[in-house]
Amino acid sequence: MSTDTSPRRDIEVLEAVVIRFAGDSGDGMQLTGDRFTDVSAEFGNDLATAPDYPAEIRAPAGTVGGVSAFQVHISDHEILTPGDAPAVLVAMNPAALRANLRDVITGGTLIVNADNFSERDLHKAGYTSNPLDDGSLVGYRVIEIPMTSLTIEASKHTGVKPRDAERSKNFFALGLVFWMYTRPVDPVVSWIEKRFAKNPMVKEANVSAFKAGLNFGETTELFDHPYEIRPAKLPAGRYRNVNGNTALSYGLVAAGQLAKLPIFLGSYPITPASDILHELSKHKNFGVRTLQAEDEIAGIAAAIGASFAGQLGVTTTSGPGVDLKSEAMGLAISLELPLIVIDIQRGGPSTGLPTKTEQSDLLLAMYGRHGEAPLPIVASKTPSDCFETAIEAVRLALKYRTPVILLSDGYIANGAEPWRMPDLDALPDISVPFTTEPNRPDGVFWPFLRDEETLARPWAIPGTPGLMHRIGGIEKEDGTGNISYDTDNHDKMSRLRAAKIANIANDIPGVEHDEDGGTDLLVLGWGSTWGVAREAIRRVRVRGRQVSHAHLRHLNPFPADLGDVLRRYRTVLIPEMNLGQLVKLIRAEYLVDAQSVTKIKGIPFRTYEIEQAIVDALEALDARGA
Amino acid sequence: MADVETTPVKLARKDFMSDQEVRWCPGCGDYGILQAAQMTLAELGAKAEDQVFISGIGCAARFPYYMNVYGLHGIHGRAPAIATGVAVARPDLHVWVIGGDGDMFSIGGNHTIHALRRNVDLNVLMLNNQIYGLTKGQYSPTSELGKISKSTPFGSVDTPFNPISVALGAEATFVARTHDMDRNHMMAMFKRAYEHRGSAFVEVYQNCNVFNDGAFEGITAKDKRSSMLIPLEHGKPIRFGVDAEQGVMLNEYGEAKVVDIADVGEDRLLVHDETRADPTVAFALSRLSTGPSMPTPMGVFRAVERPHYGQMVQQQLMEASEAGPGDLRRLIESAPVWEINAN
Incomplete structure (x- = not known):
């Protein structure tokens, strides 16, 4: 036992730590994780988060199926992933312990709510013996705390009933972890005061629980000493913490401003995309109209109607919704109207894993429509990148009068990171003019008379005198837009529509390419594997090996220089959270023998998995000889 | 929809005719309906550029191509949803939806009822011929029970929809029925639909002389009308x-x-009151005939005022903007912000 009596023991400085909060889905673990994240972000740490919650709103309490978890990685240097394995697991019940233990690093710290380890609790979690005393946790540092009873005790003075007081135990856990990692306390207290202002008793109970957790860490001898993770040296700028769906929503609002067009969102609620509908519904002062449609098809159909009428039609969904919207996307391709289709990918097929992440809609986005129906595809790589990707999607849709699919996924949609906010004044003007005058010498308007450079057709909106015209999904004559069943015309139109999209390759930046001089191995990625691939490559480079990294924001068309980049390398490795989709496109397009690294577990790659794949590929090259 | 515009220039039917050849089968009831629509707009002095005709798929859905207005020929069943987008984005326009019984009550039934319940400012013309014409003769959701068709050689066993009952059940604020043999009546109904603010649903009995000829003859033939309508x-x-x-x-x-x-x-006798807030009596009237073999009500079943969807959306936008337009910087900085200075 320590004899140190000073209120503050020595603080050990760490470079980084990964913590996971896990409990029953009603235990408030997401909220707890959010508080820890926000305060750490403001404190100046770099961070990344990954929530993990069950698909059922309330699976039976105390069961493994009902466990909700939140992982946060904080550090004093740039980090790109929520971390492979937590060093600290806060487990509010046996189910949370059982569901998460296998991820914790060897020797990691387990903070468990000892009050919830009754025989009944253990049984519900599927334990046949108590892990706290059957020796199965040897190798971990187990800290048992009766969090429930301490929370109830702490809030006794507030007059709140024990049953309600018990609900504040997540704040006790938060307080304890705050002490462990010397986080600033005041922001949480003022957050609780604001959040629960209307319910003084609950407010008081939460503050008391939080402080009790802090004090428990301070006064007990369970911990040797607290830790500190100093602020990271991030690029200068103004920062906030943001998750992908929020950044995407802001990107759409910004794009509307930059395009000088009102945003019209037609959407049907679906996990994990609904938060974009929620967010955009708040911003009517930006002229944003949101329609919660009767179904997925109505959502996109209304968005197409809005685009025809001169607004920026947007629809948001996930894989099952994309299936349903396919026919309407084909219509928008045929009408040649701007439209944004946002797919927050989740595990499939069918209902699949609604709350888990996957990248398995790439080929759906690319080919999931009947007929020759190409459209541009862009993908976001991190939560904050969703902001820029949204603007890019809108730029392409408007300039080329085409639907654009934006691919995000459940991981970046709900994951958060510090966002260095852009200089808004430096964002591009992406507005395009409506046509207001006839475009033929004889004073007639042809809706399909194309711009020679972009091949885009004119956009004349209802209400414009003299430009009345009819468009539709039946094949139309190039130029006049009149219905045409002429076979040569169909050939011409199919090629024109394809050329219009292919030409976009000349209007996008070259491939994002982090070279280090070697020509042995290129890791090529898209979407949310960016961070983990980058981190894996960094680790391999530290070992003295040369690896390059290329990442695609544009999936259709590919950047014009992609073929040249790929051909420089002996081996191209493509990690994807699917069974190999980009790799098929790359092989088909460039005849490059790209290799696939796949994972389809509903969770992102761990850094070591990609690191290992790189090492294996390099060793295979070594074996083959230079 | 704003006030009914009138222009000093006297308009004629030809002002609403496009340069495209009309390609329905000779003798199709759609010709008369098209003509009535064109004449109605001319009589109203409507601005062609403010008229938007949205359709789905089917014979009736070719309608927009023949009108000198803004038109969008969409995909099967989705016209009411596309039109909802147009009407919500642009409350200044007159948005018409044209479709048949298959388009609006089979594949697009969901969109039809939801557009009506929301009271989107649309003029919905549902051309009911009780058959699938474009796909050449299958029974439709309004075909009579026992219908012999290509897909029901032993007679259909589906109970049909009564479109007026459905529209009333879906909370439509304007519901009317007319038929293709009476141009003046059609024009009167189209005019009422145009002037109604909110969803106006007009069922038009339309003869398909190729696949379901004479379906309505028992009530719409000149010598039957007084006893059957x-x-x-x-x-x-x-x-x-x-x-x-x-x-x-x-x-x-x-x-x-x-x-x-x-x-x-x-x-x-029941004194007709189309303005009754409660649709019960209108519904009762819609049940008088289950098909065109019984005395069938023609005219306006219901015409009530309720704020329309686009208007309410607009209202919320205006209220949200009272404190000034959105400020992007304030929006993205609405969470705790911290500054990192150059080292």
Whole structure:
């Protein structure tokens, strides 16, 4: 036992730590994780988060199926992933312990709510013996705390009933972890005061629980000493913490401003995309109209109607919704109207894993429509990148009068990171003019008379005198837009529509390419594997090996220089959270023998998995000889 | 929809005719409906550029191509949803939806009822010919029970929709029926639909002379009309017959029944009130005929005022903007912000 009596023991400085909060889905673990994240972000740490919650709103309490978890990685240097394995697991019940233990690093710290380890609790979690005393946790540092009873005790003075007081135990856990990692306390207290202002008793109970957790860490001898993770040296700028769906929503609002067009969102609620509908519904002062449609098809159909009428039609969904919207996307391709289709990918097929992440809609986005129906595809790589990707999607849709699919996924949609906010004044003007005058010498308007450079057709909106015209999904004559069943015309139109999209390759930046001089191995990625691939490559480079990294924001068309980049390398490795989709496109397009690294577990790659794949590929090259 | 515009220039039907050749089968009822629509707009002095015609798929859905207005020929069943986007984005426009019974009550039934319940400012013309024409002769969701068609050689076993009942059940604020043999009546109904603010649903009985010829002849032929059509006129007792000898009254259960006036007396006749807030009586009237073989009400079943969807959306936008337009910087900085200075 320590004899140190000073209120503050020595603080050990760490470079980084990964913590996971896990409990029953009603235990408030997401909220707890959010508080820890926000305060750490403001404190100046770099961070990344990954929530993990069950698909059922309330699976039976105390069961493994009902466990909700939140992982946060904080550090004093740039980090790109929520971390492979937590060093600290806060487990509010046996189910949370059982569901998460296998991820914790060897020797990691387990903070468990000892009050919830009754025989009944253990049984519900599927334990046949108590892990706290059957020796199965040897190798971990187990800290048992009766969090429930301490929370109830702490809030006794507030007059709140024990049953309600018990609900504040997540704040006790938060307080304890705050002490462990010397986080600033005041922001949480003022957050609780604001959040629960209307319910003084609950407010008081939460503050008391939080402080009790802090004090428990301070006064007990369970911990040797607290830790500190100093602020990271991030690029200068103004920062906030943001998750992908929020950044995407802001990107759409910004794009509307930059395009000088009102945003019209037609959407049907679906996990994990609904938060974009929620967010955009708040911003009517930006002229944003949101329609919660009767179904997925109505959502996109209304968005197409809005685009025809001169607004920026947007629809948001996930894989099952994309299936349903396919026919309407084909219509928008045929009408040649701007439209944004946002797919927050989740595990499939069918209902699949609604709350888990996957990248398995790439080929759906690319080919999931009947007929020759190409459209541009862009993908976001991190939560904050969703902001820029949204603007890019809108730029392409408007300039080329085409639907654009934006691919995000459940991981970046709900994951958060510090966002260095852009200089808004430096964002591009992406507005395009409506046509207001006839475009033929004889004073007639042809809706399909194309711009020679972009091949885009004119956009004349209802209400414009003299430009009345009819468009539709039946094949139309190039130029006049009149219905045409002429076979040569169909050939011409199919090629024109394809050329219009292919030409976009000349209007996008070259491939994002982090070279280090070697020509042995290129890791090529898209979407949310960016961070983990980058981190894996960094680790391999530290070992003295040369690896390059290329990442695609544009999936259709590919950047014009992609073929040249790929051909420089002996081996191209493509990690994807699917069974190999980009790799098929790359092989088909460039005849490059790209290799696939796949994972389809509903969770992102761990850094070591990609690191290992790189090492294996390099060793295979070594074996083959230079 | 704003006030009804009038222009000093007198318009003619040809002002609303496009340069495209009309390609329905010779003798199709759609010709007369198209003509009535064009003439209605001309009579109203409507601005062509403010008219938007949205359609789905089917014979009726070719309608927009023949109108000199803004038109969008969409995909099967989705016209009411596409039109909802147009109407919500642009409350200044007159948005028309044209479709058939298959388009609007089979594949697109969901969109039809939701557009009506939201009271989107649309003029919905549902051309009901009780058959699938474009796909060459399958029974439709409004075909009579027992219909012999290509896909039901032994007769259909599906009970049909009564479109007026469905529209009333979906909370439509304007519901009317007309038929393709009476241009003046069609024009009167189209005009009412145009002037109505909110969803106006007009069922038009339309003859498909190729796949379902004569479906409505038993009630719409010149010599049948007085005995088989029940004119609905606001504020008047509902009566019909060659000598106006029949009428409609409500029985003790609130059901509408055809009666001989001589039996019940004129005082017992139902006086039609299209403005009743409660749709119960309008619904009862819609149940008078289950198909065009019984005396069938024609005219406006219901015309009530309710704020329309686009108007309410607009209202919320205006209220949200009272404190000034959105400020992007303030939006993205709405969470705790911290500054990192250059080292």
